[in-house]
Amino acid sequence: MSATKLKQALRRAARAERDPATATPCTAVAETDNGVLQRYTAAAGQPSGHGRPLLIVYSLVNRPAILDLSPERSVVARLSAAGLDVHLLAWHPPGQARQPLGLADYVLGDIEDAVHWLDKHYGTPPHVLGICQGGVLALCHAAIAGLTTPRSLTTLAAPVDTGTPGDRLAELARDIDFDALVKATGNITGPGLASVFAGLKPFALGPRRYRGLEALAEADDEAITTFMRMERWMYDGPDLAARAFAEFAREIYQRNALVHGELALDGHPVRLGDLRIPAFNAYALDDHLVPPAAASALGEHLGGPCHTQAIRGGHLGLFISGEAHRALYPELINWLATTEGAP
């Protein structure tokens, strides 16, 4: 590795904007207790999607910037371009006063508020797209009786069945006392959690990733910006509310309560078998965070039809890979259109 080129790349990286505006313009249209509902504006020349609202529920871990990292690999831009009116429930990171926020607050409060707002505003319930942990939250919302029912539910890399072999996060979580942990720490810090994820693949995310830096010395500005946005995305995750973190780790990763039908939020049972709206479930075949078996199990537990699709690549590939943008999103867009006629 040339030291001169490396220095040059680092100098350019230091100058690159690390926190630019989203690649796709968006505006805040409503607020929930712990988030803001953002509406993405279709790019110039693209159709605007009035009448087909879609709500993205992102994970509480990391930030949704990965869905809009660059114009070429933007999930929100692709969905907007297909005529969907894309909204994102962007979570506010919890401060110390919100340590006691639990999963029920996010699901029965924020997600229900956002779905209800869109239903009222558009006169039709939205399609909901839940990502990673957000997929589990969206599943919980859709499966709880008495809440606003979405038109359809899509999950991307959602850890549904954590009892499948080789689920490293579930294995590591097995003997940890999460209630004691959050009693000691309060909210879980974003960097602390990032270090756990990096610890699963320290070589890939350390030496292998940074050896590519040299090539950035002569790359165009867009490549540098994308690299730095990814860098920020990996290590600048938001803190997690203490109680919600402990509940998720205990219920989903230790007790596997979602697939065992034992999960209840504020006394409301979450029964996947009662969920009969159309579902689309996608996962990546080399995902080390949410193994294929953990995500693909969803179809076996739902009471309604579930379209399942797998693509090659890792966790992030679902959002930024060429294959995802060539094959997965066009398929999803077609599938969403077929659900438009569903009651």
Add this chain to the structure above:
Amino acid sequence: MAGTQSSDQQNGDSTRGDWAEWLAGLRSSADPLGVRGLLERSARALDSARTPAQAAAALAEALEAERTRQRTGHEHLEALLGEWARTLRSLAPMLPDSGPGIAPPLLGPFPRRQALLQALISQSDDYQHALANHLECLTTLAEDCTTAYRDHLLEQTGDDTPIDPDVLMDAWMAVAEPRYEAWLAEPETQTRIAAVINAWSALVATLRELADDTLEAFGLPSARGLDDLAAELQRQRRRHRSEIAELRSEIRALKAQISAQSAPRDNPPQ
């Protein structure tokens, strides 16, 4: 106590500095289990290597330095905990609930304080033990990787043949990465990591409680007080949410009722 501290400072300033640095590194939320630090040290060791022999020697040297650092840190932590225990023992006769031959009273605030202080000693010990155990296993893994790396390089080329540093680094990753991942998948490794986290949680919870006691004794805000406020806010928030849910449900029911009532007028029977 002050005299003992001064004497220790005179005798072991340099090693204590190393220990503090080592512990500070582990405390960092960016590397709570020391994996990243070990990876960085191994990468740095390979930086100046130009032949397989140099690479293997540099890695072995880096790991030996890590082991020495751990040993020194362990000894110093033992010494500090010993001092701590001695101090608490010397203070104990001044407190009303302890002392040779005196049964601790059942009532009053002192038994709780004593129990916390005693728990702190055993929890410090548990944490130190769990951390040392984890780091020992991590370092042993790194040593196994170094041996495999040396063998791998010897198979590929002679000991003193100059090799591109990038190739040396590639070979190190090819050898170490699968071994690391297999090690992480072992239930024993997972149990050890959980033991570090659980021991740390118990230790910090007790420290927080003692710190809160002290702050509250001086009439200052404590973390416990702030937690209580947050819990109160949460109760209000949940009540508010529950009321909104009830209102929405009533509105839905009313709409359904209105719709049912107006249906015959909209669609009169033929």
